[in-house]
Structure formats: structure tokens, C-alpha cells
Amino acid sequence: MFVLLCLPALVMAQEDRLIKGKITDGSESLQDVRVVIEGESNPVFTNSEGRYEVEAAPGDVLLYTYTGMKDIRILVEDVTRFLNLVMVPDYTELEEVTMTKRLKSQAELQQEYPGNERIFQTAFGFIEPDATAGRVRMLTGDQINPIGVCLLDFLRNRFANITVQGTCSKPDEGRVFLRAQSSIFRQVPAIFDVDGMIYTSAPGWLDINLIERMAIFYNRSMAVRYGSVAAGGVIVINTANVSYKAQDKIPGITTATTKKSLSAGQLAENAPTYLQELRAANSTEEAQAVYRQYARKYSASPYFYLDAYEHFYSERSDREFADRIIEDNNFRLAGNAVVLKALAYLYQDQGREMKARELYKEIFILRPEYSQSYLDMANAYRDAGQYAKAAALFGRYQYLLYEGFLIGSDDFWLIQQHDSDNLFQMEGEDLGTDMRQVTTDPYLEGATRLVFEWNNSEAEFELQFINPNGAAYDWKHTYADNSSRIEDEKISGYSTAEYVIDPSTPGPWQVNVTYLGNKSLTPSYLKVTTYTQFGTSKQQKRVDTHKLFLKGASQELLTINNPGVQ
Template identity: 40%
Template sequence: MKHFLPVFLFLLLGHVHSQETIKTIKGTISDGQDPLRDVNITVKDTDRVVSTDASGKYEIDTHEGETLVYSHIGKETLEILVEDVTTFLNVTLRDKIQELDEVVVTKRYHKTQKELYGEYNGNKNLIKTIYGILDISKMPFRAQIIDGDDINLSAVDILTVLRAKIPNVFIPNNTAGRNDTPVFFPRGGSAPVLWEVDGMLMRSAPTFIDIQSIDRMAIIQGLGALVKYGSPAAGGLIVINTKVANFSREPGTNLPYDQAKLRNNFFEKGDAMGSENLAVPMYVQMLHATVDWNEAKESYFQLEKIYGQSPYFYLDARSYFQKEYKDKAMVKMITNNIEANYSNNPIILKALAYQLDEERNYGASLELYKKIFILRPHYQQSYHDLAHAYKNSGKIERAALLYARHQFLLREGLFNKSETFSDILDRDFNNLLVQEGEVLSREKVFFTSDEDDFSGTRLVFEWNDSEAEFELQFVNNNKRYYTFKHTSFDNENHFKDGKQNRFSCQEYLIYDPNGTWQVNVNYLGNKSLTPTYIKATVYYDYGKPYQRHESKVFKLRVKNSNQELFKVQTGDMLTAR
């Protein structure tokens, strides 16, 4: 069949994008353990170059659309495309590996995250962080663990505890009673200490914490924390695990983890931790600790005074009131707050749109995707997102026109064809035409439709931050698995394809969906200290007249831990952890 489409409809959307604003990119470069000095950071195809200092820190001016090249003797060279929201890039460079013949691995020296979670209660050298559990005794830098049992419970607050435990710690006297008190280590220079409390990062001391709730603290002075946390931790780091968040349980029960299970190693690569084993931010714990709606609402307004500078506080709070109380008034208020304060941040707007998709509030998510399209008309992902939003809102003709517009831009060379994303968009367009052909025919709009022989369950993953790196593991009913690696080192061409063609999407097709499939994720970070949101849309009976779908949203925060996301069962909707 042929296309019949008035030419003027192609002109409804512009495709001109220019960004001349200078962007200053900052960050820290390491080898995964120690900061790297003398790393060259070059703006590709220019003579602009800087080098990292002794702390691995750098700062360079560039523009959106340019590429930064990170190079160092003995390390793999890494290229990163600068985007509209790029401000911090904390990079890990890997060693150049020369393969050797007949190498036999006889012993594993590093324990897995699941083993460390099991040992947490009995090993006081372990601390839970957004990077997973760290064994302080194995770290290549000086660190100190303070056990909760060693804290004087008569201490007024966390500042009193620090004065007693850390010699010469500096706390400004004029900040007593305030929620924005900075803390400075003796050798931290002018930079304040970075705090992590149950996975929540903050610049000011968490004076709101009940001293009796502290399970243990890790104190990292000097430059040790720069390796993982980057320049925000230049003044040092304090990690606090509370008793509420760190009760390691036997899977599926409320009983403590059975330490005896660690005597024999039966851990298999396909195993994954459930969400109940992952620490959550303090404010989430406090919201869940409330007993009714009135107390939850009062707690929210108190927590907002402390965490109100973080968009992730609002996203988490919105999710809480939606899922726990379906409180339309509170949810609407928080939604409006996010839209007003982060109207120019497509990453935050997209996370919010994901939540609305999960709730099937397609009218509201459509308005957000329109705003994101205006911010990012040069992103191919914007066409995918807005077309889907139109389809979900019942605006079939507009969805079809947007898909056709994208095909036109490809033919005219204004977009490049992607080995991955073009196939996803083609499948979406063909599916729309098959499912909604009658509607389009009534509107007298006609398009071509290619044959799609796929029939089964289709999984589509989208993520809000294109710098995110992760591994998706698909485990079938026979416990055999496939791992898709979305990383700049293990899947370089695919990662570059996504960056250069401006998309953050991947599909997985299950041709024989009999039994139960499990999907796990190992989150590897996004070169900053912020979480990543991933939306999984599952299409059941794909391509058939009774095709149906649902979406689930997951906040990826804990790194280097294989975590269970959800299960898909034949004939049933997905179940999520």
C-alpha cells in the first residue's frame, strides 16, 4: 500500500534545534577504586582539552551536542555526548584488557551483594549505600565505622555525636536548631561533608534523626569518597544506616536472615534480591511509619521543609499518596509542584509522566509529553513518547501523523536510522495501523502497513536518563536466562546508538510466553548521584484484536545489585516487587 498524506501536515512540527549556550561540565574520574589524575578530557574535533587534578576532578566548557573524549594511558577511551541536562559526569575508566590463553579461575575473592546482605547483621564492617553494600575493611581508603551501640543516647542530636567521635570536626555555631547545618572535616577544605541517610543524599546534617534509630555510621574523611560519589563528596562523606531500613530478613518472611545458609555457597548467577532487602530514603520510611492519612499529611509537610530541594522527594511522596491513599487532592498538589519547579527539566518531567502512565492517567501524561517534545524536538525518543501518549489518549489520527512525520524526517536525512530504535518505532507504527485501521479509515487518513509476524508477549523498557547504565536479565520458566547489557563498555555500539540518535528504549520479545518469566535489573549508575526511573510496558497477546498492556515504573537507586523487577505470567498481568 502507499502513503496518502497531505504535505502540509508534515509542516505542523518544526525540526530546527539550536543550542549555543555554553555548558560547564564538572565531575570526577576514577578507575573504580582511586581517583585518576592527568586524564585528558577533549571536546571531540576541537582543540579544547583539560586534565584532571590529583583528586581526579575536572571542569570543561562545551555545548549541547558536542562529544567529550576521556583518555588516559593504559585505559579504554570513553566518549560521552553532551545533552541538554548534562552538568555532572563522574566517569570510571577501565583498564585495557589483553586476552590471555588458557586462563583458569580457581577461586572467587569478592563476595556478591546477596552474600553481603546476608552477613550485614553480623559484620559491623558493612555499610549499606546507594552503591550497594560496602565492606569498609576492604576499602583502599581510610574509613571509620561507628556502631549504634557505641553512641551515647544522651546526645542531643547527630551533631553532638560527631563532636564526641571525630576530633576537630567543625560545625558553625550560628546554625544551632536549623535544618541546613553544614559539617566540615579537619582535612576537607572548604567543602562541606556529604551525607547519605538510608540512600538519601544531602548536604546538611540530618539533625532530625532520632539518635536511638541509628544502626551504624561510616565516616570517610579525605578524598576516599570521591571515587564513587564524585566532587560532591570532596569534603568527605558520612553514611548512616538506621535500624528501620537495615533489618535483613529471610526472603518471604519477617524472620532474620539465616546466617547458616552462608556456610555453603549455593548462590547462582540468576538469583536476584527483592525490593524488601533494599534500603529506602529516610523520608519514605517516615511516611510509611504514619498510622493514618492525617498523620501522613502532617508528616509530608514537615519532611518538605527538609527535603524540599529534591525533586525525588516529591516524586516519592506523590507515589506514596497515590498508592497508599489514592488521595487525589494531595497527588494533584504534589504533581503541580513538580511541574512548576522542574518545567525545564525533561528528566524529571519524564519520571512524572511515567508515574501517570502507570496510573493510566493518560490525559495528564499526554500534556507532559507535549512539554517534553517542545524541550527536545531533536530527540527521536520524543516522537515515540508523544505518539504513544496520543494513542493511549484515544487520539489515534495524531499518533499516526506523528509516526509518519518521523518517517519523513528519516527519509529527508534530518534523523539518522538507528539499528535498534527504528525497528521499535516501525513495530509500534504497524501495530497502531493494525489495531486502529478502522478508526483511521473513518478519518480518511491512509498509511502503509508492513507485515509483523511476531505474536506473543512484548516488553518495552524506557528510561528517563540516557546516561543510565544497567543490565536487564530475562529468566524463563526453565530458569535459563538472557542478559541485555546497556553499558558503554559491554555494549558500546548500542550505547552510542542511543546517545547519537537520542533514544532511551529497548524491547524484548517473548515468542513462547508459557509459564512465568522473571525480569531482573542490575543498576550501574548514570554518572551522577541521582536515581534513574525505568518504565516497563508489557503487551499481552501482541498483535491480536484483544491485545492489552500495562506499565510499571521502577526507581533505580541501589547500584551493583541484581534486583528483581517483576514477573510475567501467561494469561495474567505482571506482578511487581
């Protein structure tokens, strides 16, 4: 332990490594994007395909600049190998501009929506195509007739100059192409936005009689917020099932429209082929054979082994085989802090605290300069009942921070302080201290506390909180919306956020997440620790781990019954 705690004081040289990537605007590749290590003067530029290569060391900051786009700054980490970026337009405020027609606010559009059939609700808010640049085709009200027996036939018969593949007998295989090209095999299919829920294939299950409004967005500028997945255009559908409620406002959190979440079954349908075959196996022996078959093909993917471990441990209760998967492939996981943290999350979700603790030790050795390493180790010791060691880690973190060996962050400091105070308050007798000496922050006492942690610092996602009254609030962990926060996380070395649900709002709360990907095009893992009646004798804790892999889709993380004031 003494050696571990002294590691931040050691100065070790970091060697340059080759970092590769591709840069787009969400649909098209960007050529001549300038990529340079901040403070140096030897940039590289992306080629005609938007690709680049640059040599950098952990701790360097890469600066990406392109005329008309927002600059992007990314801190290189120990695991950084690929950085695939989507640049967004840089809108600057102009002075002394005369407006001949004022654009309506989201609140105004939402208020007019029920009576104005030419306003559409999308995953990114309300849109009035009449006031938006770009080509849009709309159907409203009685223009929508149930032609054919499924959505594919409806589109095929109602719209000219679009190509529809698939039949009503197999609607889920349908694809719609809005832009004509010389070869259909090089075309990109349109995506569907149904009541704010994004689908990359045609929602053939949708009852045509429920459709109230439909719009087709051809213009890339209108589809840019959907990202590269919308390169083929967007078909927006509003149905009779969606309702819009008045929304409250909370300072610091964006008020948003509630998004429909994918069910567990829909997520399973989009899982990798090997995972679907594992689940379809009729026996454990057959599943083991499927695993061995795919292990040869996916030997270079650590996420394959994490999926296989989770399947055999949690879904088939074949824990011996699950552990053997990790043991046999430990050399593929070792040295990769991102993958090891994902496995630690799975262990904690399964209640295997001792195994999680050993992994957090490995991560600590790999990342002694990360603030998160101290919090993870301290909480791992606490979960294993080793309260004195947990207290020592919290104390060591504060000391190294004070001495300047670690870089501080106000956001992270508050989270670790809440954990530290709770440890002394709840376990003070075992630590030989008076529990009355440390108390919970009054803001948290008796509340429901949610702590979110993610294994990949490059993960971009949106959290949505829906209160008992149906009002929705978003927190966006994206470079486009929250770049300063992400930069602070990387400088200080943490990947966590904390939210508190006030006891004065009792009832069921729902928490959803929309995954927007990471720079290496791999899955990300999100751990949610829920504390109810925090800091009281009735405090309870639950850990849930979620694999995020389906970009642009909203999925439910958990539903919380907030007990309110006791």
C-alpha cells in the same frame, strides 16, 4: 501541532555550559585524565581528587582518555550538568604469547563448582581464587563452624586483623572493615556478595549453618567489577540454598548466572528517610505534616516531589494532595526533560493518560530533534484514543527521517515501526483504513513483546531474563559492555529497547534489573510496557514504572506468564 512538527527544522544556537564531574577506577580517584571536546585541542585534566570542569554545548562529544583505561565518549545533552565516570581497564589482545596455564572458562568453572570447594560464585560469575592474582582468604566445608550466634560474631572470632562493628542484637547495623587505617571513621566498610546478591551492609539475618563457602577479596583488582562501592573490599558467601542449573544459549544475549533479587520489603528499607517516615505515618494528616517538614530541606530535589506524589497518590489514595504537590512545584520540574519524563511514566503507570500526554508535549518542545519524542507523542495520543494524531506523528517521523532532519537508527526504527504497524492493524477502522493493509511482523505475531524505556540516557543497568527452565540471559546497558549502542542512542535521541518472548516457550518468565547508576548520581526511572499476544485480537497491554536508586542490587521488575501458542 503544526508548530510542534516544524520545530526540528529550526536551527537554534546552543550556549556552552559548565560541566563538572569526578573520575575514578571504581575505587580510587584518577588524576590527569584528559578531557577534551572531540575535534578540539584544548583539553582539561582531572586534579588529584579526580575532579574536572569543562565548558561544552549540547551536541558536543566529550572524550575521556587515560593510559591503560578504555576511552569514553559522551554526547552532551540539554540536561547534562554532571558527568561522574568510572573508567575500566583496556585489555588488548597480544599476539604470539605462550600460555603456561590456561584459565578456565565460566562454563568449566560452573561445571566444576559442585565438587570443587575452592570455586566461588559471585555476582559477576564464577571465580577460582587459586588462579587469580591478589590476596584472598578462603574458608571451605568443615572449616566453617557456627562460632557465635550471628554472622558478625563469626567474622569477629574467625578472622584476625579485621574490624567488626555491631552486635548480634542489632545485626543490620553491622559493618566490617578489612583494611586497617589510622582512623576508623575514614575507613570504607566491605560489601557482601551472598549467592550473587550484593549488600552494602552486613547480612546479619544470614543463618551461619547455611554457609558452605566464604572468601574475602582484599585486592582492588578482584573487586573492580563491583565498582566504587567495593573500595573497602568484598566478602563473598555461598550458601547451601543456591542451585546451579545447566543454561541454554540464545544468540546475541549473554548467558548468565541467576541473581537473587531484593524483595519489596528490602527495597523499602533502603528508601530515603523521608519516604520511610511518610510510610510510617499513622494518618494522611500526619503524612502531610511529614511532607511539609521535609519539603523545606529537599526543595532543590525534584525527585523528592516525585516520591511524595507517588506516595500520596498510590499508597494513600490522597489524589487531591498528590496533584497539589505537582501543581505547587511545577516550576521546579519545568524545563527538565528527564524529570518530566519520569513523571509521565508515573502517570501512565496510574492510567492517567491525558496528563501523560500533556507532559510528552512539553518534552517534545524541549527535544524536537529526539527520535524518542515522536514515538512518545504518538503512543500518548494512541493511549488517549486520538488515533489520527498518533498516525500523523508516525508519518511525520518517517518524513523528517527521509528528509534528513532527524538522525536515524536501525534499532529505534524497528521499534517505532512495530508500534506504527500495530496502530494501523488494531485501530484501522477508526483511521478509515483497511486493517488488512497492515500486518504484524510474523516474528512478533502472538508473542509477548516487552518495551523498556528509561528517562535518563546516562542510566546504566543490566536486564536479566529468566525462562521457565531457570536459565538466565543478560542484556547490559553499560558503557563498559555496550558503549556503541549507548552512543547510537544519544546521536539519534532515544532511550528504549525491545524484547520478544517466543510463544514456543510458555510458562512464567521473570525479568530483573540491576541498577548501576548514572553520571549525575540521581535515581533513574524505568518503564516496562508488556504486550501479550501481540498483533492479535486478544492483545493486552500493561505498563509498570520502577524507580531505580539502589546501585548494585538486583530487583524484580515483573513476572510474565507467557501464554505460548494459542
